[in-house]
Structures are given as C-alpha cells and as structure tokens.
Amino acid sequence: MKHSIMKKTKAVSPVDPPSLAERIRLEMDSFTPSEKRAAHLLLSHYPFAGLDTVAEFATRAGISAPSALRFVTRLGFSGFPDFQRHLRGELEAQLLSPLAKAGPADKSQSAPALASFAEAVIGNLRATVENIAPAEFDAVVALLSDPRRHIHFTGGRFTGALARYAESHFRIVRSQVDFIEGQPALWRDRMIEIGKKDVIVAFDIRRYQEDVTALCEAAAKQGATIVLLTDPWLSPIARVARHVLPAHIVAPSNWDSSAGLLLITEALVAAVTKHLWDTAKPRMEAVERLRNEKP
Amino acid sequence: MKHSIMKKTKAVSPVDPPSLAERIRLEMDSFTPSEKRAAHLLLSHYPFAGLDTVAEFATRAGISAPSALRFVTRLGFSGFPDFQRHLRGELEAQLLSPLAKAGPADKSQSAPALASFAEAVIGNLRATVENIAPAEFDAVVALLSDPRRHIHFTGGRFTGALARYAESHFRIVRSQVDFIEGQPALWRDRMIEIGKKDVIVAFDIRRYQEDVTALCEAAAKQGATIVLLTDPWLSPIARVARHVLPAHIVAPSNWDSSAGLLLITEALVAAVTKHLWDTAKPRMEAVERLRNEKP
C-alpha cells in the first residue's frame, strides 16, 4: 500500500495517472499541521517546490527539515530523493506528451537547412494523411494481416530501399514475406509462382520505373492483388492496383522526399503487428532468441 | 526573502528564448569530445537528464564525473547545483507560461491509426531537428561534399535499408560512394583499403548491432572518419564517431520509427547536392541519359 505509487515510473497508461497532487488534496485533512504546511507549499508551486533540498523546502514551508521528511515518508516514499524522482517523472511525462511545443518564432531566421527541410517534410506528412481514406488504409492492413496471403515487396531504384525496409519488418511479424528485385531478369521465372493468393506491395514514385510497372502488370494478370504506394500523380501501376496509397513527396531539394512513404509503411507495420499480435509476439521473441545465441 | 528562489533564475525579459539548450547547440563545435557527449545527452532529454546527480549524468553520457563538472562550468555555472537550479527555473517558466495548455482531453482514441501515428512521427521530427546542432549538420555536409573523400554507408538489419537509400542518392550526386554490408565476413577484407581519406556513415539504433559497431571501430582504427546516425541513447559507435546525429524514434508501435533518420538523410542529400551542384548537375544529367537509352 505504502509505496504503490512509485512503481509507475514508465507505465505510460493511456489514462492520465493519478497525480500525486491529487492524492495530497484528498488526504489533506488527515495531515498534521506541519504536514499541511508542507502540502500547501507543494501544491501551490507544484511540483517545483519539491525539487529543492529538504532544508530549502522545509524553510519555505515554515517547518523543520525532519517534519518535511516525515511528510514525504507519510506519502509512501522511502526518502526525499525517492520523492523527487517521482516528481521529476511526473513532470517529464507531462511535458513530453504535448511535445508539439516547438519553440516559437525567432529560430526560423537562423533556421539552417535541416529545420526548413523538416518543416516541408512535416507538411508532406500532414497532406499525406489527409489524402488517404481511413477505409483504404484499413483494407490494406486487413490484406497484409491475412496469414494465407503471400506478400512480396518491390520498388524502384530509390524506393527499393523502402520496400526492403518494409520487408525486414514484416518478415519478423509474419511468414510468407519476401522481396523482389526490380530487374525483369530477376523475377521473370518467379512469376510462374504468383497467383490469386499473392499480394504485391509496390513502391513507385515519379520517374516511374518501367520494370516495376511490368512486374506489377504481369503479377496482376496472374491474379495477384496489387497494393501501390506512390506519389499524388500516381504511377501507371495504379491502373492494375487494388489499393493505392499516395504520399506527398515535394521537398526543397533537387530530390523528392520519401518520408510520406515511410510514414505509411511504418503505420502499416504497426497496425499489422497489433492485428496479428497473438502470432507476431511469439515470432518476435523467437527472432530475438535466435539473434542472441551468438556462436 | 523566503521565496527568493523561485524568481532568481528568470531574467524577466519579455522574450524568453535564450534557452540554455539553444546556447549549447550554438557552441556545440567548440566543445571537447567529452563535452559533446554531455551536450548530446542533455539535449536529447532536455532538461531532465540534467536533473539527476552528476554521477548519474556522467554515467549516462558515458563520461566521468569531473568531465561533466567541467561541462557545466564551461557553460558558465558555478557548479552542478547552480546548473540544476537554472534548469529547474527554465522548466518552471516554460511550464507556467502556456498555462493549463496540455488539455488532458486527448482525441487520440477516436483518431484513425494512420493519423495518430503521423502525429507521433511529426513530433519525432520536430524533436530531432531541435536536438541537432546546425554546426554539426553543416560539418557533415562539408565532409560529404569533399570529392577527395570516399564515402561508405552501412547500417543494421532495419537501418541498412536507410543506408541503401542514402547510398543510392549520393551515388548519383558524386563519385566514390558505396555500401558496406553489415556482416563482418563481407567487409573484413575490404578493411585494408580503408584509411584517413574514408568516411563511414553508419546508421544504428537501439538493439545496436555488434557487427556494425565492430565495422566502425575497425575503420576508426584505420583512421577513417565516422559519421553516426543513431537514436538519442547513442549507439556505442558514438565513442569512435567524429559526428553524431541523433533522431527521436519512439512511436506508438511495437517498432521504432526511422522517420527522423530518413529526414536527416534526405536533408543531407539535399544540402550536399546543392553544395556540389556544379559537378552534380552534369552527373545527374548523364545518369538520366544513360537510363533513357534503353536497348
């Protein structure tokens, strides 16, 4: 009972944790006079008043150090440092949740390349989310969560890396996952294996690559389901795709930004992992175990 | 007299920005290696990392207590307690100004998976930008723009894809670019070629991979310059890295998000492309031409 409060160092429960302040308010009338003084000080400058030394805290509360000690002990802490740790923990959790904070104004001037680039990318992400129908997203999640399906990832010269990134995650979450190189010579023969049970997840943005298009068209002809991650102008693959998830890609650069594609990818990974958690968890544990037994 | 503590730290200027964090970012390149580590730790968990004891702070930063002391002294504080007082002061001012902001009423529940995931990622990007010293970023840009250097990209099982992504862009912008596979068997022999003229750009986030670390250590020993893209907890590679660019990676998922790493990567690509434009442009045109003449 006593120290049940402190275990919560990182529990990150969805509901706001019962702040210490709240508890103090509740128990206020059961406190001794000195304790009340301490409580009032703490509540009036919560939680900063408690971050000083005991001596400081006691003085400001108008009591003696031992009384301050007794106060925190009574709250269930094992000592003053323990009490402070808790306060800091609360503070950190509170400050981190609305981390949008983002310093105001001024820095834009000195804003180096990185900052302005980031703002553009953030704009892309927002626009990307806006333009994707939740239903479409959910449908893709359901598709990729179907254990009977075989999932193939592929992409172009730049986006191929994203396809790899996706594959390396899905490979752990579920079985029947692989990566197909874009060059026709490398997939021509595998195409015979592709059928209705297969899903192709293709990444393709402008300067659309003919070989990736060819791959998807061939697969579609065999009855495979195509999921396309592309830009707002839509890769020609869209013609044969069942699901299309477009991402905004324009950035203050000579190159396009793939951040939106990565966002969708990671969101899909997260959603599918959650969806398949019962089977994914053991798989992930098994992978961990295999990695750790280093010969 | 009693309450003097609360007000002492704030220089009640109407504009509050001279945050310590900002100053640290500015002076970053004038720091010694140990000081940089301390600075990175502090910035990545600002300001909470500094609220512990010196010993704790030093350990987490991977340096000794005296070095931590020297760091805060260098920042102009008379000692560690003084430094902590300042941090608390900033924190209090910051938390009190937009009072009652953080409405605990969160709509995250009703928001679709993609949207809430995007918000978290955007938060990560902002935090990432905040915590990278412009000077550090610029230094890396200069390094990667040096045509006499040979650039090698590498990464772990997930981040390897990002390294590939980086490589596929830089390869077009400049010469002397390649990708090194993480497994020791694949790079052992190449290591003889690595020397002072080489730059290793390593991607490594938690569940840090031993083989990537080994690669970097070996390369560093040969005199190569290491650039590290990692998370705020810093991969062990940081010990041998000349430049460290940390990205926030925590997302509402069972997996970490690499969006911050991608952001940095793309910003680097953009900056280097611009920097080398005179030589990059002809290269890019040549690549286009070669691609188009499809036999």
Added chain:
DNA sequence: CTCAAGGTGTACCAAAAATTTCATATAAGA
C-alpha cells in the same frame, strides 16, 4: 492540575554528492 500521547524542532551523525588533485592519455604543434 496532572498526565499521557502525539507533534515538532534542535543537534548531531552518516551517507552521498560535488569538487579538487594529480597522474595519464591524447592530440596539436614545431
């Protein structure tokens, strides 16, 4: 008015933290 029974503060001690010292390692300069 006396006498418990908590409540509180003073004085002291032990523990922990901050800081200084100094030898060693590392990088810069000649």
Added chain:
DNA sequence: TCTTATATGAAATTTTTGGTACACCTTGAG
C-alpha cells in the same frame, strides 16, 4: 619525431544533504 598543450578519469577530499535520536512543547482527557 619530439614537445607542448590539452583533455580525461581514478581517487582522495571537502561540502552538502538526508536522515535520526531525543528532548521539548502542546493539547486534551481525566
């Protein structure tokens, strides 16, 4: 290559802090 300057950490030292024992109040019941 040899020096010199600088950076760094282990260990010793000093200072501060948290914690405790105990005596002194205060209060309320008999």
